Amino acid sequence: EAGVVQSPRYKIIEKKQPVAFWCNPISGHNTLYWYLQNLGQGPELLIRYENEEAVDDSQLPKDRFSAERLKGVDSTLKIQPAELGDSAVYLCASSKTSNEQFFGPGTRLTVL
């Protein structure tokens, strides 16, 4: 069974530029999560989808961050414009039940 796929794995951009991350969850997993992981910290939830509906986006900085999961499968997280403080690892996870979340390898973003 394929795991959660994320791309790109690494991204380097200059501040004020836009950036997008893509996630394909495990087949059959209706719940999808985007997390932010700063260096030396645990993951912090940005947004959670149940199918195509964003059911928890309370931690998503909506002035510059947006996300979509149009067909209830893969998802895109966008930042526009990126700031220096956005440098971090962006993790996607999916789950079939409310228990185990399966994480992808993450996208490491560096904003210069």
Next chain:
Amino acid sequence: QQQVKQSPQSLIVQKGGISIINCAYENTAFDYFPWYQQFPGKGPALLIAIRPDVSEKKEGRFTISFNKSAKQFSLHIMDSQPGDSATYFCAARGTASKLTFGTGTRLQVTL
């Protein structure tokens, strides 16, 4: 507000020794407490988990001890191996199945 406090920040254990990582929480509504293992360049992977109605859960060399009254839980890794060297995160699940993670413990197992 940090709701799950994890210690130590880093840990060095000799091969064959016992690694112990501790977590404390504040929210009594948490109903599920998983531990995740993360290797460099990888996403976290579920290692073992426990519910608050159980005081201990063991899976192979990994054991969670849970103290509901003290609002504390810990991960014990018996017979620690170099391959166990990774960062470990405790977490707690609250309302709407939201996971709150600790800050992580970087474990190094030396030969």
